[in-house]
Amino acid sequence: MRNAYAIGLDVGGTRIAAGLVERKGRIVREVKLSTPKGSGPFAIVDAIVDAVSEITSGLHPSEIAGVGIGLPAQIDFTRQSVEFCTNLPLAGIDMRGLVMSRLKYPVTIDNDGNTAALGESRYGAAKGIKDFVMVTLGTGVGGGVFIGGKLHRGSRGFAGEIGHMVIVVDGPECPCGGHGHLESFSARPAVIREARAAAETYRGSSITRLAGGDADAITAEIVIEAANAGDEAAVEVMSRVGDMLGEGLVGLVNVLNPEAIIVGGGIGESCPMVSKRAAGRIAAEALAGRRDVRVLIAELGNDAGVAGAAALAFDDHDSREGIH
Amino acid sequence: MRNAYAIGLDVGGTRIAAGLVERKGRIVREVKLSTPKGSGPFAIVDAIVDAVSEITSGLHPSEIAGVGIGLPAQIDFTRQSVEFCTNLPLAGIDMRGLVMSRLKYPVTIDNDGNTAALGESRYGAAKGIKDFVMVTLGTGVGGGVFIGGKLHRGSRGFAGEIGHMVIVVDGPECPCGGHGHLESFSARPAVIREARAAAETYRGSSITRLAGGDADAITAEIVIEAANAGDEAAVEVMSRVGDMLGEGLVGLVNVLNPEAIIVGGGIGESCPMVSKRAAGRIAAEALAGRRDVRVLIAELGNDAGVAGAAALAFDDHDSREGIH
Numbered sequence: 001m002r003n004a005y006a007i008g009l010d011v012g013g014t015r016i017a018a019g020l021v022e023r024k025g026r027i028v029r030e031v032k033l034s035t036p037k038g039s040g041p042f043a044i045v046d047a048i049v050d051a052v053s054e055i056t057s058g059l060h061p062s063e064i065a066g067v068g069i070g071l072p073a074q075i076d077f078t079r080q081s082v083e084f085c086t087n088l089p090l091a092g093i094d095m096r097g098l099v100m101s102r103l104k105y106p107v108t109i110d111n112d113g114n115t116a117a118l119g120e121s122r123y124g125a126a127k128g129i130k131d132f133v134m135v136t137l138g139t140g141v142g143g144g145v146f147i148g149g150k151l152h153r154g155s156r157g158f159a160g161e162i163g164h165m166v167i168v169v170d171g172p173e174c175p176c177g178g179h180g181h182l183e184s185f186s187a188r189p190a191v192i193r194e195a196r197a198a199a200e201t202y203r204g205s206s207i208t209r210l211a212g213g214d215a216d217a218i219t220a221e222i223v224i225e226a227a228n229a230g231d232e233a234a235v236e237v238m239s240r241v242g243d244m245l246g247e248g249l250v251g252l253v254n255v256l257n258p259e260a261i262i263v264g265g266g267i268g269e270s271c272p273m274v275s276k277r278a279a280g281r282i283a284a285e286a287l288a289g290r291r292d293v294r295v296l297i298a299e300l301g302n303d304a305g306v307a308g309a310a311a312l313a314f315d316d317h318d319s320r321e322g323i324h
Numbered sequence: 325m326r327n328a329y330a331i332g333l334d335v336g337g338t339r340i341a342a343g344l345v346e347r348k349g350r351i352v353r354e355v356k357l358s359t360p361k362g363s364g365p366f367a368i369v370d371a372i373v374d375a376v377s378e379i380t381s382g383l384h385p386s387e388i389a390g391v392g393i394g395l396p397a398q399i400d401f402t403r404q405s406v407e408f409c410t411n412l413p414l415a416g417i418d419m420r421g422l423v424m425s426r427l428k429y430p431v432t433i434d435n436d437g438n439t440a441a442l443g444e445s446r447y448g449a450a451k452g453i454k455d456f457v458m459v460t461l462g463t464g465v466g467g468g469v470f471i472g473g474k475l476h477r478g479s480r481g482f483a484g485e486i487g488h489m490v491i492v493v494d495g496p497e498c499p500c501g502g503h504g505h506l507e508s509f510s511a512r513p514a515v516i517r518e519a520r521a522a523a524e525t526y527r528g529s530s531i532t533r534l535a536g537g538d539a540d541a542i543t544a545e546i547v548i549e550a551a552n553a554g555d556e557a558a559v560e561v562m563s564r565v566g567d568m569l570g571e572g573l574v575g576l577v578n579v580l581n582p583e584a585i586i587v588g589g590g591i592g593e594s595c596p597m598v599s600k601r602a603a604g605r606i607a608a609e610a611l612a613g614r615r616d617v618r619v620l621i622a623e624l625g626n627d628a629g630v631a632g633a634a635a636l637a638f639d640d641h642d643s644r645e646g647i648h
Contacts, residue, residue, distance in 0.1 A: 074613055083613045131479045145579060147471055154581025155455050158613050165575030166609070168493050169568065178574065178609045244493065250502065251489030251575060255469060257478025285490070285502045289398055289407045289482050 003065035006313035007052055007105070010112065010305025011035065011044070011071050013087035013139070018051035019303075020059075021310035025123030027303055029055040041093045049102045066106040068313035069095065070115035070305050072139075077157025080109055086175060087139075108316040112136075112305060113160050114151055116298070117144025118315065119308025120262050121151075124299035131258045134298070135162050135245065136265030137274065140175065141183040145256070163187065167247045185244035186274075191220040191267065194237045202233035224271040241267065242274040246281025253286045253293050264298030272297065327389035330637035331376055331429070334436065334629025335359070335368070335395050337411035337463070342375035343627075344383075345634035349447030351627055353379040365417045373426045390430040392637035393419065394439035394629050396463075401481025404433055410499060411463075432640040436460075436629060437484050438475055440622070441468025442639065443632025444586050445475075448623035455582045458622070459486050459569065460589030461598065464499065465507040469580065487511065491571045509568035510598075515544040515591065518561045526557035548595040565591065566598040570605025577610045577617050588622030596621065 005028070010017045013035060020029040031051050036043035048069070056064060073085035080096045100107040110118075117134035120126040126134070126146065135143040141163025145152040152159050163183035164176055171180020175189075184190060196215050199207045206226045211217040226234035249261055261282075263275040279295035286293070300307050317323075329352070334341045337359060344353040355375050360367035372393070380388060397409035404420045424431040434442075441458035444450040450458070450470065459467040465487025469476040476483050487507035488500055495504020499513075508514060520539050523531045530550045535541040550558035573585055585606075587599040603619035610617070624631050641647075 074611065076613060084611075147476060152471060152580065154614075155583035155617075156581055156613060158611070159579060159581040161578040161611055164578040164611055165489070166571045167490055167575075169491050169571045176611055178611075247490045247493045248575075251491075251572075252579065254485040254488040255483060255576065256476065257480055257483040259479035287398065287408075287482070287485055287488055287500055287502075289400060289480060290478075293479075 002062050003317060004063050005059070006065045006310040006317070007055065007067040008306040008308065008310030008313065009048055009051070009067065009069040010115075010309055011048070011069060011088070012305070013072060016047055016051060017306050018048070018055055019306035019310065020055045021307060023314065025307050025310075027306055030306065031055055035088065041089050044088065044090070045095070045098045045102070048099055052103055061104045064105050065317035066108065066313035067099065067103065068115065068309035068311070068316070069099065069107065069109045070112040070309040070312070071095070071109060072112050074158060075109055075111045077110060077153050079157070082109070106316065106320070108312050110309075110312050111142065111160065113142030113162070114144040115308035115312050116142070116264055116304050117146060117160070117262070117308070118151060118311040119300050119304050120264065120298050121146055122311040123307050124304070125262050125296045126260060129260050131256070132260040132262055133162065133249070133252050133256065133258050134262045134264060135249070135268070137186055137241070137245070137263070137267035138265035139188050141187050142265070147256075162248065162252070165248050165251060167244065182244065182248035186241045186267075188220045188267065191223050191237060191241060192218055194240060195223040195234065198233035198237050205233035206231045207234050220267060221270075224267065227271060227273060235273065238271050238273050239277050242277025243281055245274060246278035247285070249278055249282055250285045253282055253290050257290050258293060260294040260296055262296050262298050264300075264304060269298055269301055326386050327641060328387050329383070330389045330634040330641070331379065331391045332630040332632065332634030332637065333372060333375070333391065333393040334439075334633055335372070335393060335412070336629070337396060340371055340375060341630050342372070342379055343630035343634065344379045345631060347638065349631050349634075351630055354630065355379055359412065365413050368412065368414070369419070369422045369426070372423055376427055385428045388429050389641035390432065390637035391423065391427065392439065392633035392635070392640070393423065393431065393433045394436040394633040394636070395419065395433055396436050398482060399433055399435045401434060401477050403481070406433070430640065430644070432636050434636050435466065435484065437466030437486070438468040439632035439636050440466070440588055440628050441470060441484070441586070441632070442475060442635040443624050443628050444588065444622050445470055446635040446638075447631050448628070449586050449620045450584060453584050455580070456584040456586055457486065457573070457576050457580065457582050458586045458588060459573070459592070461510055461565070461569070461587070461591035462589035463512050465511050466589070471580075486572065486576070489572050489575060491568065506568065506572035510565045510591075512544045512591065515547050515561060515565060516542055518564060519547040519558065522557035522561050529557035530555040531558050544591060545594075548591065551595060551597060559597070562595050562597050563601050566601025567605055569598060570602035570609070573602055573606055574609045577606055577614050581614050582617060584618040584620055586620050586622050588624075588628060593622055593625055
């Protein structure tokens with residue numbers, strides 16, 4: 001069938017996932033590979049092209065609506081250029097042009113927070129919700145803002161950086177160079193930092209046991225496992241992550257009055273107390289009339305990146321073809 | 325001429341202004357009166373009706389597109405209801421219905437931050453700008469968000485409360501009951517509080533002289549006058565107001581990527597160093613690629629309330645008539 005599939009690519013610092021995705025979001029074929037390290041941007045482009053070739057083998061080009069690529073980068077969506085990328089050597093690389101010159105399909109690139117929002121909107125927790133804020137908690141804090149049923153891109157296509165709201169003026173430095181941003185409190189490095197301190201204070205904490213007695217071996221996953229099992233130190237750490245998330249969201253709820261907040265990313269999805277605490281802060285601190293905002297956990301899990309990037313490709317195809 | 329005019333009403337805690345406004349924004353007639361105090365909501369409705377009758381005398385009803393009312397209140401725009409109002413007894417009052425039953429014109433009500441944004445968009449500093457954030461600094465901090473050429477209202481019509489973003493977690497209490505909100509640092513009460521402290525420290529400050537040596541007589545206007553003249557204490561106070569505004573705006577710039585920020589309200593318009601300092605913070609702290617946001621001072625000044633409310637009435641009329 002014509003344009004029955006889109007190809008979604010989720011390019012991360014350690015892993016690339018490529019999926020052949022049906023219009024309704026089902027991933028029918030998928031390949032995952034390690035992100036080529038230390039061999040420059042062209043090795044990443046090669047890997048993407050190889051992955052796409054593999055999952056499209058046997059299909060006619062007319063069956064493919066297009067390719068969507070989600071990148072952990074600041075994207076000028078209007079120009080389709082990669083402006084900044086912390087973990088991969090992609091800044092200034094014409095990723096879209098390079099991939100498109102090697103494949104027969106239209107290519108669209110976007111920030112991975114935006115593709116996550118697109119995916120949840122089309123296939124996940126935000127289906128049917130026109131005004132929502134997506135926030136992803138992982139290595140960093142990212143997200144996307146839906147307004148009137150559309151991803152809000154802003155004047156240069158940079159919108160959606162929810163992790164970079166100031167919630168503590170003159171607070172700790174953020175990886176972006178700013179200070180006191182939400183990301184400094186609610187992403188993986190903050191979880192690990194706080195958990196090390198908490199494990200010192202609560203000597204019997206299962207965080208220490210799960211890390212084999214080695215503070216350097218503490219990961220966010222360990223802290224979340226301990227918190228979900230009720231470990232006091234871990235609960236304290238993850239509650240704080242949720243509270244700080246909530247403080248950032250109070251501002252967005254007051255400014256944007258969204259219908260829902262979707263909490264995703266590895267941390268958001270595997271640790272329910274994070275979104276619960278955030279919802280509690282919103283209920284206590286947001287202006288009345290806005291407190292009924294629904295705080296939901298993202299539904300796409302590990303598929304979010306691939307499905308969201310495919311949604312991007314479908315959306316781009318449909319707007320080219322004038323389909324709404 | 326049919327629908328040549330709209331009536332704009334700016335209802336404040338101390339004053340009501342009503343204007344007969346042409347499509348291009350010129351105010352051709354205006355009346356100002358003191359807000360009736362202590363005699364309940366119906367006296368306010370009476371005052372509004374009297375003011376409208378006065379400025380429309382001699383006109384044919386068909387010449388009036390409608391009445392717009394800006395209120396210092398939380399408005400559920402969708403239901404056209406007043407949900408909360410700190411300074412006037414209007415909460416729960418069907419202001420729109422009461423005024424409409426006494427006048428022959430369609431009536432629309434909105435929050436005064438939103439009407440300010442509408443006014444600047446149609447007649448002022450934001451003309452031709454599709455994505456901007458309006459922030460008004462006065463008794464409180466209010467505002468409005470324009471996205472894609474339209475005022476963003478959110479799921480229940482409550483959007484735009486820029487003053488109620490958390491910028492200091494667990495910071496000082498805000499009049500709304502929240503903590504560490506932008507309003508706690510950049511509105512009139514903060515100016516006065518900080519100026520009293522600064523006048524203590526800088527004994528020779530002209531703040532003290534302008535206030536006749538009486539700390540209780542210090543007003544925001546005095547502090548701004550002193551700051552604009554270069555008084556060290558006053559400059560420190562107003563710079564801080566601008567810096568804190570900038571910290572709040574960094575978050576909005578990163579999340580919404582607007583083309584411009586319009587700074588209005590009595591404080592924003594009369595003290596240029598406030599928007600200058602805010603722009604400096606944005607340039608230093610926002611994510612690269614978004615720092616070129618223009619920070620502009622509102623242009624409508626004392627006319628903002630009336631002209632903006634008239635813009636609301638024109639917009640409402642045009643959308644009823646299917647005019648775009």
